[in-house]
Each structure stands twice: as C-alpha cells, then as structure tokens.
Amino acid sequence: ASLDAASGGRVVAGLGSGWSLDEYAAAAVAPFEQRGKVLDEVIDVCRAVWGPDPVEYEGALTTVAPSVVGPKPKGPLPILLPAGSPRALRRLVDRADGWMPVGMGAEALAEQWRQLQELAAERGRTEPVQSVLRVNTQHTGKNYEGADRRPFQGSVAQIVEDLHAHAAVGVEEILIDLQGRARDAAELKDLAAEVYAAARAAGV
Known part of the structure; x- marks a missing residue:
C-alpha cells in the first residue's frame, strides 16, 4: 500500500502458488500439496486488508482480529x-x-x-x-x-x-x-x- 501511494496507484500484485519444494519446507506454512489452497487464502487476506476497516478474517492459516490496518492502497490492488x-x-x-x-x-x-x-x-x-x-x-x-x-x-x-x-x-x-x-x-x-x-x- 505504501508503494502504491508512492507510485501514484500503479502497483499490481503478481502472486503465485510457488514451485520450490525447498522454499515451502523452509517456510513451514503448509505442505507443498496444499499450495493452491494457501494461495486462495492469501488472496482472501489481501482483499480483506486492502478493504475498509475494521479488517476481520478467519481462515485455515490466518486469523485477523477486528483491526484497523493501514495505510490502504488507492484502491484494491489488481491481482x-x-x-x-x-x-x-x-x-x-x-x-x-x-x-x-x-x-x-x-x-x-x-x-x-x-x-x-x-x-x-x-x-x-x-x-x-x-x-x-x-x-x-x-x-x-x-x-x-x-x-x-x-x-x-x-x-x-x-x-x-x-x-x-x-x-x-x-x-x-x-x-x-x-x-x-x-x-x-x-x-x-x-x-x-x-x-x-x-x-x-x-x-x-
């Protein structure tokens, strides 16, 4: 969001599920076979955090208690x-x-x-x-x-x-x-x- 403000709203979010077994093992977030589900949750969390406050989210890997999260991007960043x-x-x-x-x-x-x-x-x-x-x-x-x-x-x-x-x-x-x-x-x-x-x- 800070970069989006500094660039005049030009930031896009390029995301992916990943390909490296070693990276997934090092992060220890979830088994490699669940990388698609992890990406789905990442997208949900991003949408929530970039949206209006209070931000609240409950997922398999992520919990966000009702919170004020800032700064906000100019608008929802394209994914x-x-x-x-x-x-x-x-x-x-x-x-x-x-x-x-x-x-x-x-x-x-x-x-x-x-x-x-x-x-x-x-x-x-x-x-x-x-x-x-x-x-x-x-x-x-x-x-x-x-x-x-x-x-x-x-x-x-x-x-x-x-x-x-x-x-x-x-x-x-x-x-x-x-x-x-x-x-x-x-x-x-x-x-x-x-x-x-x-x-x-x-x-x-």
Whole structure:
C-alpha cells in the first residue's frame, strides 16, 4: 500500500502458488500439496486488508482480529496470477484480475491465451482479463546460433525478435528482466537502453 501511494496507484500484485519444494519446507506454512489452497487464502487476506476497516478474517492459516490496518492502497490492488494447470486457470478466471504468464514461446503463449479466453467465456466472466507477460532474458552479446536456443536467449536483435512475436499475441504489457548476466549496474543500464531503442524501432 505504501508503494502504491508512492507510485501514484500503479502497483499490481503478481502472486503465485510457488514451485520450490525447498522454499515451502523452509517456510513451514503448509505442505507443498496444499499450495493452491494457501494461495486462495492469501488472496482472501489481501482483499480483506486492502478493504475498509475494521479488517476481520478467519481462515485455515490466518486469523485477523477486528483491526484497523493501514495505510490502504488507492484502491484494491489488481491481482495477477500465472496459470499452468486447469485448476490454476479456473482460479485465475474466477478470482483474479489478470494473467501473468512467462515468455516461453509465442505459439505456446497464444495457445494459453486462447484457452484462458475460452474458459472466461464458459464461466461467464464479463470483466476483461489484464495481461502482463514476464520475460527472463539470457543476453549473450552475439547471436546464439544453437538449435537449442530458448525464447529471449541471445543477442539484442534476437531478444527483440522474440519480444515482437510475443507482443503480437496481444498481451497488454511485457515485463523484461535483463539483469541475469549483467556484471554491474552500468552494464545493465546500457543493455536496457539498447533493448529499448531496438524494440521501439521494431514497433514493440
């Protein structure tokens, strides 16, 4: 909520059920097999805390006695979820404001987007589904020539080519992580400027 106020109401909440057995074991909140139920409760708690006071919640893992909780965000923060299974897709359509997929290939993204839209229509959703694509790049300087090249792996030109293909699917925003192999902040800044200029020149 503090960040939302500082940014003029631009914060979105990207949440997920997690994938790491080690992280779940370390947190010791619930068994890994219950991560979907945990996420459902997290969403409920967030909605309650961001809403009007007094905040009160009683769940399997969380209890909030009647309380005044502040600061409040400008409005309920949009919740975006990934969706890698039928159950996760249903949760997204029924409970979230938007979709947060990973850039794993334009064809796969287009198919996931089609499935999501069909499910939203089937379940009677009328609100539009926001979409923010998360892109993890592996910048290699020169073109990556191997047949095993993954999306967003290689030169700036290859990264921008993949950006263009993914943007054509129709996602509203793309969040690009370029810091994987940058040696320092100056190199990251230069790479970001180069990618930005190339992407704009390509119409992205």
